[in-house]
Amino acid sequence: MNLDALYSQLQVKTPAKLVLLVLDGLGDIATKEQNYLTPLEAASTPHLDKLTADAVQGRLIPVAPGITPGSGPGHLALFGYDPIEFQVGRGVIEALGLGLELKAGDVAARANFCTLNEKGIVLDRRAGRIKTEVCEELCALLSKKIKKIGDTEVIIRPGKEHRFVVIFRGKGLEGPLTDADPNREGLAIPAVKPTDPKSAKQKKAAKLIADFYKAALPVLKGRQPANGFLMRGIAHQPEIPTFEKRYGLRAAALAVYPMYKGLSQLVGMIKIEGPETIAEQFERYLVEHDNFDFFFIHYKYTDKHGEDGNFEGKKKAIEDLDAALPILLEKRPTVLAITGDHSTPCAMKSHSWHPQPVLLTSECSGSDKLDRFTETGANLGSLGIMEAKYLLRLMQANAKMFDKYGA
Amino acid sequence: MNLDALYSQLQVKTPAKLVLLVLDGLGDIATKEQNYLTPLEAASTPHLDKLTADAVQGRLIPVAPGITPGSGPGHLALFGYDPIEFQVGRGVIEALGLGLELKAGDVAARANFCTLNEKGIVLDRRAGRIKTEVCEELCALLSKKIKKIGDTEVIIRPGKEHRFVVIFRGKGLEGPLTDADPNREGLAIPAVKPTDPKSAKQKKAAKLIADFYKAALPVLKGRQPANGFLMRGIAHQPEIPTFEKRYGLRAAALAVYPMYKGLSQLVGMIKIEGPETIAEQFERYLVEHDNFDFFFIHYKYTDKHGEDGNFEGKKKAIEDLDAALPILLEKRPTVLAITGDHSTPCAMKSHSWHPQPVLLTSECSGSDKLDRFTETGANLGSLGIMEAKYLLRLMQANAKMFDKYGA
Numbered sequence: 001m002n003l004d005a006l007y008s009q010l011q012v013k014t015p016a017k018l019v020l021l022v023l024d025g026l027g028d029i030a031t032k033e034q035n036y037l038t039p040l041e042a043a044s045t046p047h048l049d050k051l052t053a054d055a056v057q058g059r060l061i062p063v064a065p066g067i068t069p070g071s072g073p074g075h076l077a078l079f080g081y082d083p084i085e086f087q088v089g090r091g092v093i094e095a096l097g098l099g100l101e102l103k104a105g106d107v108a109a110r111a112n113f114c115t116l117n118e119k120g121i122v123l124d125r126r127a128g129r130i131k132t133e134v135c136e137e138l139c140a141l142l143s144k145k146i147k148k149i150g151d152t153e154v155i156i157r158p159g160k161e162h163r164f165v166v167i168f169r170g171k172g173l174e175g176p177l178t179d180a181d182p183n184r185e186g187l188a189i190p191a192v193k194p195t196d197p198k199s200a201k202q203k204k205a206a207k208l209i210a211d212f213y214k215a216a217l218p219v220l221k222g223r224q225p226a227n228g229f230l231m232r233g234i235a236h237q238p239e240i241p242t243f244e245k246r247y248g249l250r251a252a253a254l255a256v257y258p259m260y261k262g263l264s265q266l267v268g269m270i271k272i273e274g275p276e277t278i279a280e281q282f283e284r285y286l287v288e289h290d291n292f293d294f295f296f297i298h299y300k301y302t303d304k305h306g307e308d309g310n311f312e313g314k315k316k317a318i319e320d321l322d323a324a325l326p327i328l329l330e331k332r333p334t335v336l337a338i339t340g341d342h343s344t345p346c347a348m349k350s351h352s353w354h355p356q357p358v359l360l361t362s363e364c365s366g367s368d369k370l371d372r373f374t375e376t377g378a379n380l381g382s383l384g385i386m387e388a389k390y391l392l393r394l395m396q397a398n399a400k401m402f403d404k405y406g407a
Numbered sequence: 408m409n410l411d412a413l414y415s416q417l418q419v420k421t422p423a424k425l426v427l428l429v430l431d432g433l434g435d436i437a438t439k440e441q442n443y444l445t446p447l448e449a450a451s452t453p454h455l456d457k458l459t460a461d462a463v464q465g466r467l468i469p470v471a472p473g474i475t476p477g478s479g480p481g482h483l484a485l486f487g488y489d490p491i492e493f494q495v496g497r498g499v500i501e502a503l504g505l506g507l508e509l510k511a512g513d514v515a516a517r518a519n520f521c522t523l524n525e526k527g528i529v530l531d532r533r534a535g536r537i538k539t540e541v542c543e544e545l546c547a548l549l550s551k552k553i554k555k556i557g558d559t560e561v562i563i564r565p566g567k568e569h570r571f572v573v574i575f576r577g578k579g580l581e582g583p584l585t586d587a588d589p590n591r592e593g594l595a596i597p598a599v600k601p602t603d604p605k606s607a608k609q610k611k612a613a614k615l616i617a618d619f620y621k622a623a624l625p626v627l628k629g630r631q632p633a634n635g636f637l638m639r640g641i642a643h644q645p646e647i648p649t650f651e652k653r654y655g656l657r658a659a660a661l662a663v664y665p666m667y668k669g670l671s672q673l674v675g676m677i678k679i680e681g682p683e684t685i686a687e688q689f690e691r692y693l694v695e696h697d698n699f700d701f702f703f704i705h706y707k708y709t710d711k712h713g714e715d716g717n718f719e720g721k722k723k724a725i726e727d728l729d730a731a732l733p734i735l736l737e738k739r740p741t742v743l744a745i746t747g748d749h750s751t752p753c754a755m756k757s758h759s760w761h762p763q764p765v766l767l768t769s770e771c772s773g774s775d776k777l778d779r780f781t782e783t784g785a786n787l788g789s790l791g792i793m794e795a796k797y798l799l800r801l802m803q804a805n806a807k808m809f810d811k812y813g814a
Contacts, residue, residue, distance in 0.1 A: 001491055003471055010474065054439065364755055366436025367443050369783065382466065382762070382782065384792030390472035397473030397760045404758055405470055406477035406490070407500040407640070 006405070007393060013248055016334035016399035018294045019285070020392075022078060023321060024071075024260075025303030025344025027059075027356030027375065028314070039302075039314040039346065040357065041374045047325040048338070048373045051361055056368045058383020059355035059375075060391060062342045068353045074341030075263045079296075080247070080392030081240065088266065089176055089235020095165045096262025098157050102237040107168040107175050107205050109234040113138065113226035114162075120188045120228075125181075126162045127226040138226055139164050145219045149211050166231065168208055174201035175235035180209060189213075192234060209234065242268025243294065247396065252288055254281040255298035264296050278320065282327035289331045297328075303351075306344030314346055335362040335398040337391055338373070355385050362398035411653075413812070414800060420655055423741035423806035425701045426692070427799075429485060430728060431478075431667075432710030434466075434750025434763030434782065435721070446709075446721040446753065447764065448781045454732040455745070455780045458768055463775045465790020466762035466782075467798060469749045475760045481748030482670045486703075487654070487799030488647065495673065496583055496642020502572045503669020505564050509644040514575040514582050514612050516641040520545065520633035521569075527595045527635075532588075533569045534633040545633055546571050552626045556618050573638065575615055581608030582642035587616060596620075599641060616641065649675025650701065654803065659695055661688040662705035671703050685727065689734035696738050704735075710758075713751030721753055742769040742805040744798060745780070762792050769805035 028038040062069040063083050072093045073083035091108035102108060113135065115124040139158040146154050152170030159165060177192040192209045194202030209231065220227045243251040245268070253264030253271045261271045272288060275281040278299050285295055299321055305313030328336075339358035342351050357378035370377040383394070396402060435445035469476040470490050479500045480490035498515035509515060520542065522531040537545075546565040553561050559577030566572060584599040599616045601609030616638065627634045650658040652675070660671030660678045668678045679695060682688040685706050692702055706728055712720030735743075746765035749758050764785035777784040790801070803809060 001494075003491070006471070006474070006491060053443075364436065364752065364759070366752070366761060367438065368786065369437060369443050380786055382786050382792075384466070384762075384786075386472060386792070393471075393473035394760075397475070402473060402475060402760075404475045404477050406480040406495065407497040 007402070008246070010402040010405055011248060011396070012401055012403055014400050016293070016401065017289065018249070018335045018395050018399055019297065019328070019333040019337070020078060020295070020395070021297045021299070021328070021336065021338045022075070023299045023302045023318065023338070023340050025306045025342060025351065026340030027343025027345070027352075027354050028306065029343070029345040029347060029354055030375070031347045033347070034311055038375050039311060040318055041376065043315045043318040043322070045318060045322040045373070047322045047329075048359070049371065051359065052368075052370050052373050052377070054365065054367050055359050055361035055373070056365050056383050057357065057359050057370060057373060057378040057381030059378045059385045060339060060358050060388035061355045061385060062353070062388050066353045068351050069342050070351065071259055071341060072263060075260070077388035078339070078341055078391060079243070079267050080389055081267065082389050086238065086240055088238060090233025091165065091175075091235050092237050093259070094159070094233065095157070095167055096266070097259040098159055098165055099258035099262070100155070100157055100165065100167060101265065102167065103169065104237055104239050105173060107173045107234060107236045109166045109209075109231040111164050111166050111229050111231045112162045113164070114228045114230050115225040116228035122182055122185050122187060122189065122228070122230070124225060125185055125230060129161050130226050132158070132160055134226065135159070135162060135164060138220065138223065142216055142219055146212070146215050149208055149215065152208055154212065162226070166212070168205070170208075172201050173205045173208065173236060174199060175205060177202060177206055177209065177234040179230070179232040179234070180213070181230040181232050189228070189230060192231070205234070237266070240266055244268055247294070247392070249294040250292045251294040251296065252292040253296045253298070254284055255296070256281070257298070257300050260298040260300070269296060279324040279327055282324055285328060286331055295333070302340065303344045306346050307349055309346050309349040311346040335360070335395045337395055339391065358383065358391060360391075360394060360398065364400075365398055414809070415653070417809040417812055418655060418803070419808055419810055421807050423700070423808065424696065425656070425742045425802050425806055426704065426735070426740040426744070427485060427702070427802065428704045428706070428735070428743065428745045429482070430706045430709045430725065430745070430747050432713045432749060432751025432758065433747025434752070434759075434761050435713065436750070436752040436754060436761055437782070438754045440754065441718055445782050446718055447725055448779075448783065450722045450725040450729070452725060452729040452780070454729045454736070455766070456778065458743075458766065459775075459777050459780050459784070461772065461774050462766050462768035462780070463772050463790050464764060464766050464777060464780060464785045464788030466785045466792040467746060467765050467795035468762045468792060469760070469795050473760050475758045476749050477758070478666055478748060479670060482667065484795035485746070485748055485798060486650070486674050487796055488674070489796050493645065493647055495645060497640025498572065498582070498642050499644050500666070501566070501640065502564075502574055503673070504666040505566055505572055506665035506669070507562070507564055507572065507574060508672065509574065509669075510576065511644055511646050512578075512580060514580045514641060514643045516573045516616075516638040518571050518573050518636050518638045519569045520571070521635045521637050522632040523635035529589055529592050529594060529596065529635070529637070531632060532592055532637065536568050537633050539565070539567055541633065542566070542569060542571060545627065545630065549623055549626055553619070553622050556615055556622065559615055561619065569633070573619070575612070577615075579608050580612045580615065580643060581606060582612060584609060584613050584616065584641040586637070586639040586641070587620070588637040588639050596635065596637060599638070612641070612643075644673070647673055651675055654701070654799070656701040657699045658701040658703065659699040660703045660705070661691055662703070663688070664705070664707050667705040667707070676703060686731040686734055689731055692735060693738055702740070709747065710751045713753050714756055716753050716756040718753040742767070742802045744802055746798065765790060765798060767801060767805065771807075772805055
């Protein structure tokens, strides 16, 4: 029997409130330059420290040993979905990041303007990194000229600089397709192809992309340097069982950035708009407390500073969150898990594979008797080092949402 | 290649003696009420402490993260069988708990007397919890009237209060079947059905249950309040490869409670009757030392007190076992593993999913240099947090029962 099926079989309803607080890119590594302290270790976190008395700790492997996740797989795993089984295309992630709402079956592509010569050879894959305003203008032009191809709706939205996103909303479409991108200059744009030659839906989608090129290139003709475009990560929004269906939980997302709102919507969470700061997010949790069973609260700034290699900034971001934590605890959830979706070590200025620390507290979590919540503490905790996809299962267990297995 | 097949392939015979000492429900959680000490931590355990110098520790996940096992899956995992692959029906477990010996292919059901109205509607699912003596009397009556149905032998044994067990011993039978239980009052008893509509054996078993009802209900007619009965967990005893076949080990079980004798028999262990206390069990191990390769020694009282929420009782039960331990060590086994089949935290008064601590000692176990065997120590041990089903493989490895894999 499949393990997910077993979990479903054992699942029962309880009136518990579960909160998953994600400090994006929280995990870090200890280096000599920072006296072998991570930002979480260097930060002053009196409220997190206080939680540890009645909490257990451990580390989460986002996908598999050594694999660095993007935000998509990182969050899907935290939501309890195997990030290898449930794959979300880059086009879909990009669209979500721009705040676009996707429907199951939509095919999305990351695109960017490029410069072509008269023979269609790619001269500059980024069209000289045109300004965002130019990109917006060109996308508006394309949107005006191309609203539909056959019976398929075409949605074009600008991103930063040369980047944009195209969504095809129609029937019988499927990804993933190969890229319309030669990956280097001096070559023509290749025609996209199905990755599964037997899929009629992929064939239909590939034909659609070809037709889109036929319609769009003439519109851009002469518009130097952005007279062409490349498309990558062409994939459909997969059917992912919703939180409600999978766990029987009415789930809400309190996120500020579009990407995380989008990822939570992929699993059917209700996005709660409005809050701009972590204090406001916690305040809103208090207001919405009775309306949902599960709250996903996303905090971006730990990752942002990690990406910038800004140790002090990441430390401060953790301290800011800690300072706001008492608001959340005014209505202490039955189960509270605090973690990252991955590590973003300042010393690396990028996401990494290092398992992120996690803290879990409930009336029956037990205690690891640790003084603080840190990477080093997490190494000593009773959760051990486990795959991130099991965190949600442990939250359910702590909420007494599983019957006993066998007699 | 399947991992079990690899283990089998590498397996060799050695004259080692392996002892698996199971303190049922040993694991616990640290809570404020008990000054953040678990019973194992609070107990005085000089002999266990002494063992730790040359032992390694870790924690065992009985089934999967967050899943709370019953005694069946808990023990099957300790015996090295994947508790999801090898499932044992509740009827089978119940029969084993009553001390009934099952044969492979027997179909067993948990049953209980109920009250029906003249139209066959269930008025009381537990027949007013009739006294055990009444249950015994009714089971004797049914046994006398119904010895066989067709060529299938029918065995009926009373349990406590309204509960009993029915075993069907014949050819070509198989479970699991759906329950003959409406699960609430005000409805009729549903006919049982195969869970796999394609299984001819399940169909035969379902027909047999229907015939059993036809024969048994008239016998109970007018016997208020127990004039009917419900049947649940109808399953056959699965074919489980024996210890001897799977590991090449002649295994003995030293258990006091029928359930654990039964579980050990499921995997072909020889049950050694007689001992009533842990000291007597250890004494008997000394006597039987040369007759077996593997000894499963089961100690119930840790779980019993955990279920009662009796912290002092659980602590005392651990101390009692520790006091008797020197008897076992008079003939120190080549490999000794001490663990639980799951946790039974006093604060929860029930089994739980928290990984139970394990201690493993042999001449080549190495040492984790810990002072005591505790949950907190186990968090720091070199075994890490692993699935319980691998413990037996580690015991085999410590007994040098595996050839090197590859050159």
